[in-house]
Amino acid sequence: MRKIETASAVLIHRRAYRDSSLLLDFYTKEHGRVRLVGRGIRKSKTSIQMFQRLNISFSGKGELKTLTQWEIDDSPREIKGGTLILCIYINELISVLVHDNDPHPELFDIYIDFINVIASLNNNQQLWLLRLFESNMLSELGYGLDYRIDLNGNEIDENKNYEYRQHLGFDEKVDGKISGKLLGSLVSSDLESLPDEGMLKVCRNLNRERLNLLLGNKKIRSRELFFVS
Amino acid sequence: MIESLNKAFCILPGVGSKTANRFVYHLLERDRDGGMKLAKALIDAMENVKHCQSCRALSEKELCNICSNTVRDSSQLCIVETPTDIHAIEQSGAYKGKYFVLSGYLSPIDGIGASELGLNELEEKLKDSTINEIILATNATVEGEVTAHYISNMARQFNIQITRIAHGIPIGGELEYADINTIAHALSGRKKYD
Numbered sequence: 001m002r003k004i005e006t007a008s009a010v011l012i013h014r015r016a017y018r019d020s021s022l023l024l025d026f027y028t029k030e031h032g033r034v035r036l037v038g039r040g041i042r043k044s045k046t047s048i049q050m051f052q053r054l055n056i057s058f059s060g061k062g063e064l065k066t067l068t069q070w071e072i073d074d075s076p077r078e079i080k081g082g083t084l085i086l087c088i089y090i091n092e093l094i095s096v097l098v099h100d101n102d103p104h105p106e107l108f109d110i111y112i113d114f115i116n117v118i119a120s121l122n123n124n125q126q127l128w129l130l131r132l133f134e135s136n137m138l139s140e141l142g143y144g145l146d147y148r149i150d151l152n153g154n155e156i157d158e159n160k161n162y163e164y165r166q167h168l169g170f171d172e173k174v175d176g177k178i179s180g181k182l183l184g185s186l187v188s189s190d191l192e193s194l195p196d197e198g199m200l201k202v203c204r205n206l207n208r209e210r211l212n213l214l215l216g217n218k219k220i221r222s223r224e225l226f227f228v229s
Numbered sequence: 230m231i232e233s234l235n236k237a238f239c240i241l242p243g244v245g246s247k248t249a250n251r252f253v254y255h256l257l258e259r260d261r262d263g264g265m266k267l268a269k270a271l272i273d274a275m276e277n278v279k280h281c282q283s284c285r286a287l288s289e290k291e292l293c294n295i296c297s298n299t300v301r302d303s304s305q306l307c308i309v310e311t312p313t314d315i316h317a318i319e320q321s322g323a324y325k326g327k328y329f330v331l332s333g334y335l336s337p338i339d340g341i342g343a344s345e346l347g348l349n350e351l352e353e354k355l356k357d358s359t360i361n362e363i364i365l366a367t368n369a370t371v372e373g374e375v376t377a378h379y380i381s382n383m384a385r386q387f388n389i390q391i392t393r394i395a396h397g398i399p400i401g402g403e404l405e406y407a408d409i410n411t412i413a414h415a416l417s418g419r420k421k422y423d
Contacts, residue, residue, distance in 0.1 A: 082378070084374055
C-alpha cells in the first residue's frame, strides 16, 4: 500500500459519497490531481474548504485512495460573489485539463498566487489576472505561445496588429484584432500591464480559442455562471 | 424471495447485506404483521407522494401543508437545498414564511447548471409580487455560496430584499474549538450588540 505523508494541496471539487463520506478532488503540488475518499468527513466538526492551502496525507492503491489526515496550512480567505465564480472557473479548468498524477508544481504556485490576490482586485484587474492564469496554465501544460515573435520570426511590434493562427502563432495584419501592445502585456504577465477593456475582451477570445482546442467536446460549465456575475 | 428482499433493503443508505439480512429475518420470523404494514405503507407512499407544485417539497397533495397554510407569511420565501433542510428549519420554529426546495446546488464540474436545477421555475415564482424577501438558506459550502450568489443576481431584477442566513459560532459552542474559517466568518459577519 502506497502511503503519502503530508502533501501540499488545495481542494478543487467535492461531492457526497455514500452516507457520511465525501469524494474529494485535490490538486497537489507534488502529485498533481488526486481523487480521495474522505471517510466520515461530512460528520466532522471542521469542514474541509476550497481556496485554502492544506496539508494532506493519503494512502491506498488503485485509483481511489483514502484521505488519512488533513490540516489547514493557510489563513482564511473571504472569497464570495463574482470572485467566487472566477475561482470556481479555474477549479473547473484544472479539473478538466490537468490529468491525474501529473504534477505541475509551478501551476500549483500560480494557483496559490491567484487565490491570494484575486479578492483584493477591481473587476478589470480580476479579469486580467484570470487571462494571465489561463495563459500561464496553457504554457505549463505544454501549449504555450511565444508572445515575442510572430510566425515569420519577426519581433512583435507594439504598434502593429496581429491575427492568431491556430498551431502557428501570430500573423501581422493591418486590421488584425490583437494589438502588439496586448502581446507585450502578456509577456510582462503582471497586474501593472493591465490592458484596456477592449483588449481584455480580445484576450478572452484568444484564450478561449486556445482552451477550446484542448477541451474538444468538453464544455466548461462555470462559464454559464459568468453572465450574471 | 428471501434474497430479493435482502437486495431490496440494500438500496437504503447505510444498509449493507448484513444489516439487510437482520431486517429480513426479523420481519419473516418475528413480525409478519409489521412487515405487512411496512409493505403497505411503502406502496401507499411510493404511489401517492409527489412534489408540491409550489415549493417542490414532498407532499401527498398538490400543495404541501406549508404552502396551503394561509396563516404563514407568503411575503417571505426561504430557499433551501433539500426537503430535509425544511424539516430542520421547521423544528427550530423560528420561521413562519414559505419555502422553495432546489433539490441540489449548482456544481459546474458535475454538469449541474441553472437549467438542471430548475432555477427558471424559481424565477417564475419570484415574479409573483407578494414576495418581499428571499432568504438564501443554502449550505455554507462553496457550492451553496455559488448557488446563493446566482439566485441573488437573478432576484435583483425583481426588487426583492435578499438575505442570507448567518454563519458563525454554534450556540453553546466554544471559540477554542471552532475552526478558523468559521471564526473568520463570524467576525466579518458580526452584529451590533444591543
